[in-house]
Amino acid sequence: MDExxxxxxxxxxxxxxxxxxxxxxxxxxxxxxxxxxxxxxxxLAVSATTRDMRPGExxxxxxxxxxxxxxERMIRDGEVLEHTVYNGNYYGTLxxxxxxxxxxxxxxxxxxxxxxxxxxxxxxxxxAVLIMLIAPSGExxxxxxxxxxxxxxxxxxxxxxxxxxxxxxxxxYDYVAVNETDKAEECAKDLMAVIRAExxxxxxxxxxxxDYFPDDGI
Amino acid sequence: MDExxxxxxxxxxxxxxxxxxxxxxxxxxxxxxxxxxxxxxxxLAVSATTRDMRPGExxxxxxxxxxxxxxERMIRDGEVLEHTVYNGNYYGTLxxxxxxxxxxxxxxxxxxxxxxxxxxxxxxxxxAVLIMLIAPSGExxxxxxxxxxxxxxxxxxxxxxxxxxxxxxxxxYDYVAVNETDKAEECAKDLMAVIRAExxxxxxxxxxxxDYFPDDGI
Numbered sequence: 029m030d031e032x033x034x035x036x037x038x039x040x041x042x043x044x045x046x047x048x049x050x051x052x053x054x055x056x057x058x059x060x061x062x063x064x065x066x067x068x069x070x071x072l073a074v075s076a077t078t079r080d081m082r083p084g085e086x087x088x089x090x091x092x093x094x095x096x097x098x099x100e101r102m103i104r105d106g107e108v109l110e111h112t113v114y115n116g117n118y119y120g121t122l123x124x125x126x127x128x129x130x131x132x133x134x135x136x137x138x139x140x141x142x143x144x145x146x147x148x149x150x151x152x153x154x155x156a157v158l159i160m161l162i163a164p165s166g167e168x169x170x171x172x173x174x175x176x177x178x179x180x181x182x183x184x185x186x187x188x189x190x191x192x193x194x195x196x197x198x199x200x201y202d203y204v205a206v207n208e209t210d211k212a213e214e215c216a217k218d219l220m221a222v223i224r225a226e227x228x229x230x231x232x233x234x235x236x237x238x239d240y241f242p243d244d245g246i
Numbered sequence: 247m248d249e250x251x252x253x254x255x256x257x258x259x260x261x262x263x264x265x266x267x268x269x270x271x272x273x274x275x276x277x278x279x280x281x282x283x284x285x286x287x288x289x290l291a292v293s294a295t296t297r298d299m300r301p302g303e304x305x306x307x308x309x310x311x312x313x314x315x316x317x318e319r320m321i322r323d324g325e326v327l328e329h330t331v332y333n334g335n336y337y338g339t340l341x342x343x344x345x346x347x348x349x350x351x352x353x354x355x356x357x358x359x360x361x362x363x364x365x366x367x368x369x370x371x372x373x374a375v376l377i378m379l380i381a382p383s384g385e386x387x388x389x390x391x392x393x394x395x396x397x398x399x400x401x402x403x404x405x406x407x408x409x410x411x412x413x414x415x416x417x418x419y420d421y422v423a424v425n426e427t428d429k430a431e432e433c434a435k436d437l438m439a440v441i442r443a444e445x446x447x448x449x450x451x452x453x454x455x456x457d458y459f460p461d462d463g464i
Contacts, residue, residue: 160448166458195458203443204451221442225421228436230378233422240384240413 041235043071043130044226045109045152048219049142050161051191053172055207055215059161060139062216067223071129071136076108079117092122106151110144123151130155135223142194145201157226158201159219164208169195259453261289261348262444263327263370266437267360268379269409271390273425273433277379278357280434285441289347289354294326297335310340324369328362341369348373353441360412363419375444376419377437382426387413 050056064070076092078099087093094102099118102108111120121138129136140148148156163169173187198204203222207215226232268274282288294310296317305311312320317336320326329338339356347354358366366374381387391405416422421440425433444450 162455162458169458195455198455199448199452201448203446204448204455205446206454218442218446221439222446224436224439225443228421228423228440230417230419230422234417236424237380237413237416237422240380240387 041133041227041232042155043069043133043135044223044232045126045130045136045138045148045156046219046223046226047138047140047145047148047156047158048161049140049145049158049194049201050207051142051163051169051194052187053169053191054161054163055172055212056139056161058212059205059207059215059219060137062213063137063219066216066220067135069133069135071132071134073121073125073129073136073138075119076102076122076125077117077119079115079119092125094118109148109151110138110140112141126152142197145197149200154231157203157222159203159205159222160195160198160201161205161207161215162195162198164206168209259351259445259450260373261287261351261353262441262450263344263348263354263356263366263374264437264441264444265356265358265363265366265374265376266379267358267363267376267412267419268425269360269387269412270405271387271409272379272381273390273430274357274379276430277423277425277433277437278355280431281355281437284434284438285353287351287353289350289352291339291343291347291354291356293337294320294340294343295335295337297333297337310343312336327366327369328356328358330359344370360415363415367418372449375421375440377421377423377440378413378416378419379423379425379433380413380416382424386427 048056048060074088074090074092076094076099078094078096079091081087081091081093085091085093096118099108099111099120102122103111103118103120107123109121109123109126111118113119126136138148142160145158149158163172169191170188173191174184205215205218205222266274266278292306292308292310294312294317296312296314297309299305299309299311303309303311314336317326317329317338320340321329321336321338325341327339327341327344329336331337344354356366360378363376367376381390387409388402388406391409392402423433423436423440
């Protein structure tokens with residue numbers, strides 16, 4: 029844990045958005061769980077939603093509460109980094125909230141459908157790092173999608189086809205991490221390595237280098 | 247025709263050349279020492295030299311022994327990844343030797359003068375990853391270059407000017423790692439993270455993804 033306290037150099041640096049996607053069956057939930065335990069420098073974004081505020085909830089604390097019209101307008105205007113629909117309501121991450129966290133020097137991990145990752149690339153450029161998780165093989169991927177044998181062949185075939193389409197997007201990602209069966213923690217270590225490495229990419233060190241010889245305007 | 251009917255993907259992957267440079271005073275020797283202790287998957291390249299073969303030495307074991315004419319011809323033809331002159335003799339790493347190691351799936355770490363890193367980029371493209379090590383600040387860099395106070399102001403100024411020129415090259419590198427004073431091991435961990443992350447960059451996973459669905463030529 030404390031080995032990462034030195035991860036960010038002394039000078040103030042912006043955080044990075046790490047986008048983690050993968051087809052159903054890639055095990056991304058488990059991997060992200062391990063990652064969050066390993067890495068203390070993560071910011072927690074308050075989500076936005078269109079569901080009704082419940083007693084005791086406060087706007088900007090549990091959620092940012094938006095009307096449907098407002099949420100849809102924000103999606104159109106690129107103010108929502110990612111969103112999903114659950115029980116007829118929108119849930120999503122506001123770009124402004126992400127900016128606040130990055131500005132504090134914290135990183136953000138977003139678990140996102142493969143469809144939404146390209147949108148984040150467009151909105152955030154190389155301030156976002158895209159990582160796709162995959163099962164170790166097509167066979168294993170299929171086995172995981174077949175589940176407990178309670179689903180029809182057709183349902184499974186549809187899942188497989190969707191995973192196929194999603195994995196085709198891998199070249200658009202920056203990294204492809206293989207989640208070997210029963211090794212989610214190893215996979216999380218791959219993601220930690222990506223986080224640590226991305227922080228010292230030369231493009232992100234430009235300001236550090238600039239400050240190196242302040243008199244020389246390097 | 248089921249796209250998920252597949253063999254276990256080919257795990258065989260080519261190694262990567264990690265080029266580590268940095269100005270005098272960046273502490274790269276110490277950091278690389280730690281790195282080599284941490285990382286078992288490094289290949290050991292037999293160097294080439296123009297010095298005379300000594301009794302008991304065998305060509306291709308201790309060194310590849312070359313004539314001066316041959317060595318210079320190989321440099322001109324881009325067959326030498328990096329070289330230096332010591333005691334009037336050339337010493338260097340042959341491209342063919344690097345290729346042999348990468349082909350075995352091992353990585354190669356080369357400690358190289360800043361001047362030589364661009365040459366490796368030209369010869370190896372993105373099969374080489376360039377990392378610059380720097381001291382934590384310009385002040386600290388100057389302090390390290392001043393040494394034990396036995397050198398003249400002029401000698402020190404020349405060293406500082408050279409370091410300045412070298413650090414200007416940082417944007418041409420892929421990564422810039424800060425070697426904090428007395429924390430060479432932390433810096434080596436940064437390099438380990440880079441090595442781990444670079445192995446799962448999507449460009450290097452293309453074959454893995456390709457083998458995922460062997461029938462579809464994805």
